[in-house]
Amino acid sequence: MQKVYEPTQMSQQAAELRDILSKFIGVISRRLPDDVAKKLNELSKEEVDPLQQLIYQTMMENQMLAEDLKRPSCQDTGVIQFFLKVGENFPLIGDLKEILKESVVKSTIETPLRHNAVETFDEYNTGLNIGTGVPTILMEIEKDSDQLDMYVYMAGGGCTLPGAAKVLMPGEGYEGVVRFVMDQMTSYGINACPPLLVGIGIGTSVETAALNSKLALMRDVDSVSPNENASKMERLLEDGINSIGLGPQGFGGKKSVMGVNIINTARHPSTIGVAINTGCWSHRRGHIILDSNLNYEILTHEGVEL
Incomplete structure (x- = not known):
C-alpha cells in the first residue's frame, strides 16, 4: 500500500536549516564542485582527437546551460546521500534526520529533482525522493563541537550506486x-x-x-x-x-x-x-559547514550564496 506523505512540523530554526540545505542541493544539482570543473578542463586539453574534444566541449556547454537555466545538469539527480560530522552541542542534533528528509522533499519540488525513490517490493515511486532508508544519512558525533560538517552527494544510477x-x-x-x-x-x-x-x-x-x-x-x-x-x-x-x-x-x-x-x-x-x-564526470557533491547559528561556509563551490 502506498504511504501518504505528511510534512514534519518543525521549529523556526529547523525550518531555516531545511531551507539552506534545500537550496544547497539545488546548487549541487547544476554546478560541479570547483575541483571537478578544474580537472575536467585540464583533461580536455590532453585529448587531441576531434571526437574527444567535441565530447568535452559538450560537457562544458551542458554545465553552462544548467547554470543559466537553473536546472540539473544531468537528468539522473540520483539518490541524495548525506555524510555528517555533527558536534554534540549542535542545537538541532536531535532533529537532523527529519530536517534532511524535508530538505530533499523541498528541493525535489523547487529545483526540481527527478523522482528516484522506489519502495522495494511495493514498486511505487514516492515522487519525493524519500522513502524507507532514503535519503542515505551517515552520521558521526564530534565531541566538544557545535558545528555541522556535511557532504551532500547525488549518487547516480549509472555510476556510484552500482558499486x-x-x-x-x-x-x-x-x-x-x-x-x-x-x-x-x-x-x-x-x-x-x-x-x-x-x-x-x-x-x-x-x-x-x-x-x-x-x-x-x-x-x-x-x-x-x-x-x-x-x-x-x-x-x-x-x-x-x-x-x-x-x-x-x-x-x-x-x-x-x-x-x-x-x-x-x-x-x-x-x-x-x-x-x-x-x-561520473558529473560528480555532484558539496561540502558545507554550519555553526550553531546556521552561519555557513561552502568549501566546494566558491562564491555561492544560498
Whole structure:
C-alpha cells in the first residue's frame, strides 16, 4: 500500500536549516564542485582527437546551460546521500534526520529533482525522493563541537550506486585488491560516464570497505592518501585504469579517470575487504559547514550564496 506523505512540523530554526540545505542541493544539482570543473578542463586539453574534444566541449556547454537555466545538469539527480560530522552541542542534533528528509522533499519540488525513490517490493515511486532508508544519512558525533560538517552527494544510477565489494582471502594480498579493481573497471567502468573519480575502500568486511569507498569519493580529485603505501597504489591504479583507454564517455582517449582515491581502515588478519565506487564526470557533491547559528561556509563551490 502506498504511504501518504505528511510534512514534519518543525521549529523556526529547523525550518531555516531545511531551507539552506534545500537550496544547497539545488546548487549541487547544476554546478560541479570547483575541483571537478578544474580537472575536467585540464583533461580536455590532453585529448587531441576531434571526437574527444567535441565530447568535452559538450560537457562544458551542458554545465553552462544548467547554470543559466537553473536546472540539473544531468537528468539522473540520483539518490541524495548525506555524510555528517555533527558536534554534540549542535542545537538541532536531535532533529537532523527529519530536517534532511524535508530538505530533499523541498528541493525535489523547487529545483526540481527527478523522482528516484522506489519502495522495494511495493514498486511505487514516492515522487519525493524519500522513502524507507532514503535519503542515505551517515552520521558521526564530534565531541566538544557545535558545528555541522556535511557532504551532500547525488549518487547516480549509472555510476556510484552500482558499486561492488568483496572480501579477499589474505593470501590474495594487495595484488588481489588491484585485480578486483581492474576487473570492475573493465566491466562496468564504461557505463559510468567517464572520466571517473574512482573511490576505493579497504577494510575488514564488505560493509566497512563499501563505506570507505563512498567516503573516498568525498575527497578532492587531486587529493593524496596520507598513507604512503595507499598513495602509491592510487598512482599505480590511476595509470592502470587510464591505460584501459575508456576516455570521455567511453569513446576512447588518453584519460579515463579524474583521480583514484583510497580510504583504508584496519582489518582482520584473515580478511581484506575491498570495495569500489565511481563518480561520473558529473560528480555532484558539496561540502558545507554550519555553526550553531546556521552561519555557513561552502568549501566546494566558491562564491555561492544560498
